[in-house]
Every structure is written in C-alpha cells, then in structure tokens.
Amino acid sequence: MESLRALLPAPLPVAPGMPTGMDALDGALASGGLPRGRLSEVVGSTGKLTLLRQIVDAAVTRGEWVAYIDASRTLAPRDWAHLTDARGVWIIRPPKENAARAPWCADVLLRSGAFSLVVLDSAPPISRAIAVRLTGLARESNAALVIVGAASATQLGGAVRLRVQRRRQRLTIAIEKGGSVGSGVPGRSNRFQHVVEVRCANGVARRLYTHSEVPDRRGTARTASGRLGKAGRRAATPSYTGRGGGGMLQHC
Numbered sequence: 001m002e003s004l005r006a007l008l009p010a011p012l013p014v015a016p017g018m019p020t021g022m023d024a025l026d027g028a029l030a031s032g033g034l035p036r037g038r039l040s041e042v043v044g045s046t047g048k049l050t051l052l053r054q055i056v057d058a059a060v061t062r063g064e065w066v067a068y069i070d071a072s073r074t075l076a077p078r079d080w081a082h083l084t085d086a087r088g089v090w091i092i093r094p095p096k097e098n099a100a101r102a103p104w105c106a107d108v109l110l111r112s113g114a115f116s117l118v119v120l121d122s123a124p125p126i127s128r129a130i131a132v133r134l135t136g137l138a139r140e141s142n143a144a145l146v147i148v149g150a151a152s153a154t155q156l157g158g159a160v161r162l163r164v165q166r167r168r169q170r171l172t173i174a175i176e177k178g179g180s181v182g183s184g185v186p187g188r189s190n191r192f193q194h195v196v197e198v199r200c201a202n203g204v205a206r207r208l209y210t211h212s213e214v215p216d217r218r219g220t221a222r223t224a225s226g227r228l229g230k231a232g233r234r235a236a237t238p239s240y241t242g243r244g245g246g247g248m249l250q251h252c
Contacts, residue, residue: 038158039159055146063088067092070122079205100123103120113140113141119146172196
C-alpha cells in the first residue's frame with residue numbers, strides 16, 4: 001500500500017477561498033472561505049438571505065465585484081439599499097415569466113470574468129449538465145459560484161453545501177463537504193458535516209411575495225354615482241407599494 005501511495009501525485013495545495021466575513025464559518029471551511037472556481041450550495045428553510053447578505057457585504061468591503069441573480073424576483077429592495085452606491089454590485093432579475101432563464105444569466109456573468117462572486121438565488125432546480133458547465137466557467141474565471149435553494153439547489157451537488165437555519169439572533173450552519181455527490185461506492189457518501197453557530201445581530205434580509213408590476217384591478221366595479229364599491233376598493237388596492245432598488249436592478 002505504501003509503495004502504491006508513493007506513485008500517486010502529491011495533493012494540490014488548497015487555494016485561498018473567498019472569506020464570508022464570519023470568522024467562525026471561515027475557520028471551519030477548508031479554504032478559509034467559499035472555494036473559488038467551484039460551486040457552493042446554500043440550502044435551508046430560514047436564514048439563507050441573512051447569510052448571503054453577510055457574504056455579499058464582506059466581498060463589497062474588499063472591493064470585489066458581485067453579481068446577485070434574483071430568479072424569483074422577491075428580494076426586498078430596502079434590505080439592499082445600502083449597496084446602491086457601491087461600485088461593482090449588480091442585482092439581476094430575469095423575466096418574471098421565465099425564471100428558468102436565470103442559469104443563462106449566470107453563464108453570461110461568469111463568462112465576462114468581471115465578478116469574484118456570482119450568486120444564483122431561487123432558480124428552478126438546476127440539471128447536472130448545466131451545473132457542470134457553470135462550474136467550469138467559475139473555474140476559468142476563478143469566481144466563487146453560489147447556488148441557493150430550499151432543499152437542493154442542483155442535481156450535481158457542490159464542493160461545499162451550507163445548510164442554514166435561523167434562530168432568533170443566531171444562524172446555525174451545517175457544512176456538508178461534497179454536497180450530494182456520493183463517493184462512488186454503493187452505500188457510502190463523501191459528506192462530512194461540521195456545525196457552527198454565528199451571531200447575526202444585523203437586520204434580517206426579507207423576501208417579498210411575488211407581485212405584478214401593475215396592480216390587479218380585476219373585480220373593480222363602480223356604483224351608480226361613479227364611486228368604487230367596497231369590493232372594487234379592495235380589488236384596486238395593490239398588495240405591494242415599495243420601490244425598486246434604484247440603479248442596481250438589471251434585467252437579463
């Protein structure tokens with residue numbers, strides 16, 4: 001066995017990762033942060049946006065360029081308004097009728113080579129073939145690619161999977177190295193789980209319900225005097241009255 005090991009090439013050194021801005025999490029990750037040139041997954045029912053905003057803020061502070069693809073078009077603009085004047089921050093929204101176009105947006109952004117961090121948030125589950133292609137593009141541009149989902153973001157699995165849960169002012173993050181990729185041996189897996197807790201005293205990033213750009217006025221009815229009836233007033237009231245995120249919002 002020892003003679004066989006001597007014939008194998010030496011393992012490649014671990015390249016420095018992209019710091020997340022959270023010392024406890026960076027210390028638990030092998031590369032000291034999110035692996036560059038690789039695909040990482042962030043999954044869970046709560047806390048994902050809080051974690052991602054911390055990662056984006058840390059990257060912006062270092063002067064790195066960030067592209068955030070809001071596939072579901074449900075990010076709350078006020079939670080990202082502090083980045084409006086930040087140089088090199090792009091928030092992209094695919095057409096609302098075609099969220100499946102989000103991986104194409106990630107493809108274009110990675111090919112540009114301009115971004116150190118590309119986040120693909122809440123897109124439909126990505127096939128193995130698309131995940132392989134995006135990972136190859138991330139490797140060519142040395143970018144950290146993060147794909148976000150509720151339970152599983154891709155059919156391929158990432159180099160690292162972060163399973164997040166928020167409890168009050170703390171995030172519990174389970175680090176699963178190797179994601180959902182098996183070891184190649186039936187009945188065995190190459191997952192390694194390490195759990196860290198980090199404080200998140202900052203404001204919580206929120207999502208909006210999906211909403212139309214134009215208020216829904218179905219059922220609007222007028223009385224004989226020309227005024228809206230009670231049912232009409234309810235139907236004419238838009239469910240969302242917020243404003244967009246200024247120049248940060250780009251359509252892909």
